Amino acid sequence: MNLLDTVLRCVATLVVFLVFPLVIGQTEHKVMAHMQGRLGPMYAGGFHGWAQLVADGVKFAQKEDIVPAGADRRIFQLAPAVSLLPYLFVLLAIPVGPNGFVGQAVDAGLFFVLAVMGVGVIGKLMAGWASANKFSLLGALRTAAQLMSYELPMVLAAASVAMAAGTLSLPGILDAWEWYWLPWQIIGAFVFFTAGLAELQRPPFDMPIADSEIIFGAYTEYTGLRFALFLLSEYVGILVVSALTAVLFLGGWHGPMSDQLGWLWMLLKTFGLAFVVIWLRVTYPRLREDQLMRFAWVGLIPLALVQLALTGIIKVAIA
């Protein structure tokens, strides 16, 4: 029984891991198109191009698997998996609804999630280094630098929530959540979400993959399925960052009739944030590398510290 339960949870997480990023990707196709006055994919699958990403997947699978002659073969081939899998583990720990509706409740869930998300960057670093290509290396080093800069405000903002809830467990944080946390943690929410975007290297923070300057950075030498895995990791990343922001700052499954419809509230909040991610991508141009670093150190970190101080003061005042 216990084994069956575990297998079921793992399979459900895997299905979410494989399906939701495609939904987000398709939404991006359509939303971006309409924000630019276009229609986006219209043919694949018949109805408004719903099967476009399936068709893309088939195309990627058919492509030749090329490893450059000068590349470090094993590392080069391993990198996409290292970049993708951490997000799967993160998904396992994100609570979807009340009363234990979660892949696996981890006691130090917040700590686990933030630590594992950082591993994905190693995959990109591996890809950049093993490609034996200067653009890839540049991209990978920028990725690493970006992670170093943005991990700090992200962790500080998350710490603020943990401090308010008095626990590191994600379901525990949600159990302690009250509506007034929304205005209370609003600065932290902004910092966390922005830093999350930067960790995903989504525009406007996509300097490390800047396709017009360093031709997709660490992914320059990749084709076919391995490239598709990198892309998938980007979209799973959107899902994870949106879900985490929803859990930590927007109250996850909290909402009217949360006993029955908790999962729906969680999904709504997650996809709402995913829409914002796409919206920001369409609206803003890419930050320059030095602006990117400056924004993290001069903008986000002081804000996160202010939030942390605010949380501490109000927490003491309440107690």
Added chain:
Amino acid sequence: MSFPGVGLAKGLAVTLRTMTRKSVTAQYPDVQPVLPPRSRGVIALLEENCTVCMLCARECPDWCIYIDSHKETLPAAEPNARARTRNVLDRFAIDFSLCMYCGICIEVCPFDALFWSPEFEYAETDIHELTHEREKLREWMWTVPAPPALDPAAEEPKEIATARKAADKLAAAAAAEAAAAVEEKGDDA
């Protein structure tokens, strides 16, 4: 008076507003485009009007009109009259791979044998197929739209004006004759 971040918010508003508007994409093969009047798609030939005067072929800057003809002698209508000769069209072809759609042939035709048609979907995989022979040019004639209506205060078209003048003259003559007849009757009485 401006807050920091106002520009960022304006940018977001622009993209959101664009999303709610109708997109400008033309879904061409599924939805036919709305063409402006007098669109230059293809040239149609009304060969019944053609007298093989060759003006079009000579004026064509690209020399893309090919005309062959022969003369036929018509028997004299009256015993002492001279026999008439008449040009008969054998071939009329326009090579649309050379045509630059200037429309000079249509302007220059004195007998209204050439017309613009808005049809534009006649791409071919073989360039030779783009030379449309007279049968095909005649077929395009069915796609020629009716001429646009005249402006409210415009001059009368020449043909109608001439016809009307002739009719008026005839009517005037008839009226004069009738009046003369009445006068004669009055004299008799």
